[in-house]
Amino acid sequence: MKTVSKAMSAISALLASAVLCSGGSAWAHHSFAMFDQNRQVSIAGTVKAFEWTNPHAFIELEAPDGKVWSVELNSPNNLVRQGWKRTALKPGDKVTVVLNPLRDGQSGGLFNAVTLPSGQVLGNAKPTGPINVPTPQ
Secondary structure: HHHHHHHHHHHHHHHHHHHHHHOHHOOOOOOOOOOOOOOOOEEEEEEEEEEOOOOOEEEEEHHHHHOOEEEOOOOOHHHEEEEEEEOOOOOOEEEEEEEEEEEEOOEEEEEEEEEOOOOOOOOOOOOOOOOOOOOOO
């Protein structure tokens, strides 16, 4: 009887550990509250880097005043569905990015749209409202 009890305790501990470990990635994801989704900023500049990474892609954009903006995009998986390619941007490209700025005034923001050197626009420069914000039901 003691052996069965010990085995059940071990199984219970193992299952509890598995449940706690599996939730870590969900807890790690941030909200979009750090972006002011009621404001838009348009920045013309030069692409320093385009990071095609999960969970979010990033554009590092140098403005003419030398300030470097870090622009957070969607995941590469979603970007592909929106017409993006890994090679859409490359260092040295002259682009204009429309973004929702960070609330704290730092040089960064949430991507809305980019105008590529060819004139092609990826994204939506005029969203109908804040994105990634829950709406009251």
